[in-house]
Amino acid sequence: xxxxxxxxxxxxxxxxxxxxxxxxxxxxxxxxxxxxxxxxxxxxxxxxxxxxxxxxxxxxxxxxxxxxxxxxxxxxxxxxxxxxxxxxxxxxxxxxxxxxxxxxxxxxxxxxxxxxxxxxxxxxxxxxxxxxxxxxxxxxxxxxxxxxxxxxxxxxxxxxxxxxxxxxxxxxxxxxxxxxxxxxxxxxxxxxxxxxxxxxxxxxxxxxxxxxxxxxxxxxxxxxxxxxxxxxxxxxxxxxxxxxxxxxxxxxxxxxxxxxxxxxxxxxxxxxxxxxxxxxxxxxxxxxxxxxxxxxxxxxxxxxxxxxxxxxxxxxxxxxxxxxxxxxxxxxxxxxxxxxxxxxxxxxxxxxxxxxxxxxxxxxxxxxxxxxxxxxxxxxxxxxxxxxxxxxxxx
Amino acid sequence: xxxxxxxxxxxxxxxxxxxxxxxxxxxxxxxxxxxxxxxxxxxxxxxxxxxxxxxxxxxxxxxxxxxxxxxxxxxxxxxxxxxxxxxxxxxxxxxxxxxxxxxxxxxxxxxxxxxxxxxxxxxxxxxxxxxxxxxxxxxxxxxxxxxxxxxxxxxxxxxxxx
Numbered sequence: 001x002x003x004x005x006x007x008x009x010x011x012x013x014x015x016x017x018x019x020x021x022x023x024x025x026x027x028x029x030x031x032x033x034x035x036x037x038x039x040x041x042x043x044x045x046x047x048x049x050x051x052x053x054x055x056x057x058x059x060x061x062x063x064x065x066x067x068x069x070x071x072x073x074x075x076x077x078x079x080x081x082x083x084x085x086x087x088x089x090x091x092x093x094x095x096x097x098x099x100x101x102x103x104x105x106x107x108x109x110x111x112x113x114x115x116x117x118x119x120x121x122x123x124x125x126x127x128x129x130x131x132x133x134x135x136x137x138x139x140x141x142x143x144x145x146x147x148x149x150x151x152x153x154x155x156x157x158x159x160x161x162x163x164x165x166x167x168x169x170x171x172x173x174x175x176x177x178x179x180x181x182x183x184x185x186x187x188x189x190x191x192x193x194x195x196x197x198x199x200x201x202x203x204x205x206x207x208x209x210x211x212x213x214x215x216x217x218x219x220x221x222x223x224x225x226x227x228x229x230x231x232x233x234x235x236x237x238x239x240x241x242x243x244x245x246x247x248x249x250x251x252x253x254x255x256x257x258x259x260x261x262x263x264x265x266x267x268x269x270x271x272x273x274x275x276x277x278x279x280x281x282x283x284x285x286x287x288x289x290x291x292x293x294x295x296x297x298x299x300x301x302x303x304x305x306x307x308x309x310x311x312x313x314x315x316x317x318x319x320x321x322x323x324x325x326x327x328x329x330x331x332x333x334x335x336x337x338x339x340x341x342x343x344x345x346x347x348x349x350x351x352x353x354x355x356x357x358x359x360x361x362x363x364x365x366x367x368x369x370x371x372x373x374x375x376x377x378x379x380x381x382x383x384x385x386x387x388x389x390x391x392x393x394x395x
Numbered sequence: 396x397x398x399x400x401x402x403x404x405x406x407x408x409x410x411x412x413x414x415x416x417x418x419x420x421x422x423x424x425x426x427x428x429x430x431x432x433x434x435x436x437x438x439x440x441x442x443x444x445x446x447x448x449x450x451x452x453x454x455x456x457x458x459x460x461x462x463x464x465x466x467x468x469x470x471x472x473x474x475x476x477x478x479x480x481x482x483x484x485x486x487x488x489x490x491x492x493x494x495x496x497x498x499x500x501x502x503x504x505x506x507x508x509x510x511x512x513x514x515x516x517x518x519x520x521x522x523x524x525x526x527x528x529x530x531x532x533x534x535x536x537x538x539x540x541x542x543x544x545x546x547x548x549x550x551x552x553x554x555x556x557x
Contacts, residue, residue: 017557019555022555023555026555037555038557039553039556126557127557302421303421306420309416309417309420310417354555375409376409
C-alpha cells in the first residue's frame with residue numbers, strides 16, 4: 001500500500017529530530033562516550049521511589065481526578081509559592097500532566113487557531129516547533145545570539161511580532177545553551193509582550209538548576225504577567241524523574257479550564273504511581289529543605305565549571321552558562337560547523353555531542369555538551385576532544 | 396574545614412589527579428588558594444595520603460584479605476590505644492578500628508596467600524597478651540570498595556530521545 005496518501009500533510013511535513021538522527025549513527029560505533037543525553041544521571045530520590053512502590057502495593061492503581069491528586073496539586077502550589085513567589089489555586093489552576101511535554105502541547109493547542117504565529121526563541125529545545133506545527137499554527141524563530149549570552153532580547157522579540165502572533169514560548173533556563181534570564185532582562189521583554197498583547201508559555205522545567213548567585217525568576221512573578229502566562233514545570237529535572245513522565249501546567253483558571261478539556265479527552269490523568277512518587281519527593285523536600293535537589297545542583301555545578309574552563313582553554317569558546325546542564329561552545333575555530341564537527345569527532349575519537357543546528361539554524365556553529373555525566377566521563381571525553389583538536393591543528 | 400575545603404576534598408576523592416588549575420575552576424577559587432588549602436590540609440593530616448584504588452580481583456595473585464574481630468582486655472589509663480598500637484604496627488595490617496558492639500577491634504589484614512594470614516593470626520595476633528579472642532573472616536569477593544563498584548555490570552542505559 002502507498003501509505004503516503006493516507007498520512008496527513010501536517011505530520012508528513014514534520015522533520016524527525018536532528019538529535020535522534022545523529023545518535024542513530026553514533027549507535028553504530030563501539031565504546032562511544034556520549035555527552036548527548038538530556039536527562040539527569042541521578043536516580044530519583046529513594047523516598048519518591050518507595051512511595052510509588054507502596055501505592056502500587058496498596059492497590060492504588062486507579063485513575064486520579066483529571067487534574068491529578070489534590071494533595072499533589074496542593075504540594076505543587078506550596079512549592080511554586082515557596083521557590084518562585086507564585087500563587088496558583090490547587091483547586092482549579094494547576095493540572096498534572098504527562099511530563100512538561102504534554103503541558104506544552106496543551107498550552108499551544110488551547111491558544112492557537114490555524115495560521116496563528118507562535119514565537120520560539122532560537123536555539124531551543126527541538127519539540128516546540130513541531131508541537132506548534134501540529135496545531136496548524138506557524139512557529140516563528142526569534143534569534144538569541146552568543147553576543148547576548150543567548151538571552152531573548154526585547155529587540156529580537158519585537159522584530160518577529162506580527163498581527164498574527166498569539167504566543168511566545170519562553171524556555172529559560174535554556175536547553176541547549178544553558179542561558180538564564182534575570183529579572184531585569186525578563187522585565188524588558190515583558191514590556192513588549194504586554195504592548196502587543198500576547199500570551200507567554202513559560203517552560204521552566206530547568207528552574208531548579210541555576211548556578212552561582214542568581215536563582216531562577218519566573219516571568220509570571222513580574223507585574224501584570226501572571227494573567228498572561230501559562231507556567232510549565234515538572235519533576236523530571238529537579239527530582240531526576242524523567243521516566244515517570246510527570247509535569248504540570250499552571251495558569252489563570254479561565255485558561256486552565258480550557259486546557260483541562262484537552263487533557264481530559266486525550267490523556268484523562270497523569271500516571272497514578274508517578275503522582276504518589278512526586279508527592280513524596282515534594283514532601284521530603286519540604287522537610288529537609290530540598291537536600292536532594294541541592295546535592296544534585298552542587299554536583300552539576302562542579303562539572304559545569306570544569307567543562308567551561310576545559311573547553312575555553314581548548315579554544316572552543318563558550319560563555320558561562322548559568323542554568324540547565326548544558327554548555328554550548330562555538331566550534332568555528334576548527335573551520336567546521338557543528339554538524340561536521342560532531343560527525344568527525346564521533347568518527348575520530350568516539351565522542352558523541354549534539355550538533356547545535358538541531359536546535360535551530362542559529363545554533364549551527366555550535367555543539368551542545370550535556371554535563372549530566374560523571375566527572376570521570378567528562379574528563380575522558382574532553383581529553384579525547386583535545387586529541388581531536390590537536391589533529392585538526394587548532395591546538 | 397570550611398565548605399570550600401570540603402569541596403576540594405570531594406573533588407580529590409573523586410580523582411586525586413585533577414590539576415590545581417582544574418580544581419580551581421571547579422571550586423571557583425584561585426589556583427593559589429587551592430594550592431594553599433591543599434597544603435594546609437596535608438599539613439594538618441586531613442589529607443593523609445594520595446593512593447590508588449586497585450581492583451585486586453583482576454590482579455593475578457593469591458593475595459587474600461581477612462577481617463578479624465578481636466576482643467581484648469582494655470588497659471588502665473591507655474584503654475584500647477596501647478593494644479591497638481601493638482596490632483597496627485604489623486605490616487600486614489591494613490586497618491584497625493575500635494568498634495562499638497559485641498567485639499572491640501576490627502583488624503583488616505592482607506596476606507600473599509591464605510597461609511600467610513593464618514600464620515599472622517595464630518602466631519602474631521592471638522598471642523598478644525591482651526587479646527582474649529579472635530574471629531577471622533576471609534573476604535571471598537569484593538563487589539564495591541571505597542565507593543567504587545568493582546564488578547562489571549550493565550549500566551542503566553539512557554537514550555538520546557529527542
